Amino acid sequence: MVQSESIFRLDGVTRRFGALTALDDITFEAPQNEYISLLGPSGAGKTSLLRVIAGFESPDVGRIHFLGRDITDLPAHKRGIGFVFQNFALFPHLTVFENIAFGLRNGIDDIADAQIGDRVREMVDLVGLSGLEDRVPDQISGGQKQRVALARTLVMQPKLVLLDEPLGALDANLRGRMQTELRQIRERLNVTFLHVTGSETEALAMGDTVAVLDRGRIIQSGTPEQIHDTPSSSDVALFLNRFNLFDGKLSADAFHGPFGPVPAANVCQNPTDIYAIRYDRTKAFRKGDTLPGPALPARFLASEYLGSSVISFFETADHKQVEVDHHLSFGDPDNYKVGEEYVLSWDPRHAIVFGQEAAA
Incomplete structure (x- = not known):
């Protein structure tokens, strides 16, 4: 433009x-x-x-x-x-x-x-x-x-x-x-x-x-x-209501979060260390599946139909709610069972890391 x-x-x-x-x-x-x-x-x-x-x-x-x-x-x-x-x-x-x-x-x-x-x-x-x-x-x-x-x-x-x-x-x-x-x-x-x-x-x-x-x-x-x-800070990512945000520690080009250490490729300066991955980049897998990246165990809670997409809600062991957005243009969503354990994962290249150690 x-x-x-x-x-x-x-x-x-x-x-x-x-x-x-x-x-x-x-x-x-x-x-x-x-x-x-x-x-x-x-x-x-x-x-x-x-x-x-x-x-x-x-x-x-x-x-x-x-x-x-x-x-x-x-x-x-x-x-x-x-x-x-x-x-x-x-x-x-x-x-x-x-x-x-x-x-x-x-x-x-x-x-x-x-x-x-x-x-x-x-x-x-x-x-x-x-x-x-x-x-x-x-x-x-x-x-x-x-x-x-x-x-x-x-x-x-x-x-x-x-x-x-x-x-x-x-x-x-x-x-x-x-x-x-x-x-x-x-x-x-x-x-x-x-x-x-x-x-x-x-x-x-x-x-x-x-x-x-x-x-x-x-x-x-x-x-x-x-x-x-590309939200410039964790506050912007929070306002957008499109990202799962995780607390952790950025150190030596890796982010250490509840899913273990993950390479931090896209890093933005921020007052606190936060890991962000969009809802639609987050996927739910069954145990034993090949994962594209980190592994975050979570229990399925519920799904909401939004017309063009389905939002699924999961809860981690530390009681954090994580959302998975499946757009229906990609086909029918998976059928998850309430209370059953799954593994959430994503391609780390799609994540944004906000950290105190990032170059200003």
């Missing part, structure tokens, strides 16, 4: 609330005309970061640049940045049409009613709300409310749209459809979306760029493939 010029840049942005540091010296540059996912656990500072970019809050330290100019001290309504709130924030007494038109009527001088009507109708068509213009929010579904909130932001023609967990209030089926629709809308309008989420699946599915935020710092950013395949 060819990277374009940045749409916004954060230079050493810090935001404190008393003794709590919500944002800690963040420096980050976002490309134009992309879908950017901001992933992090609850309390990581995701919403605080959006509010600082939007201008609802001011950083204690650092500068914010948007389209090449410093907007740190510019009021929110003069920034030209759209914001879609998590709870939609619709006016309950206004119709769908008037909710979308609100910003045009109250934020732009000397705009004719005919022009307002044209722009609102264009947005109504774009987000699929035709025929609902005269309804009030209580008369439409959650997904339709989401579309109204998005249209109300897009009708102002911003170059950057900030979305604060926009799919969190929707059911699973609607979330999937809205993921596709949001990407299509962004591409049609050639704007940049910055989408905050606590869901690793959502972040990887939607983002052209994914940034991982933890304890007020962006600890990794890159393409979804880079984040998924």
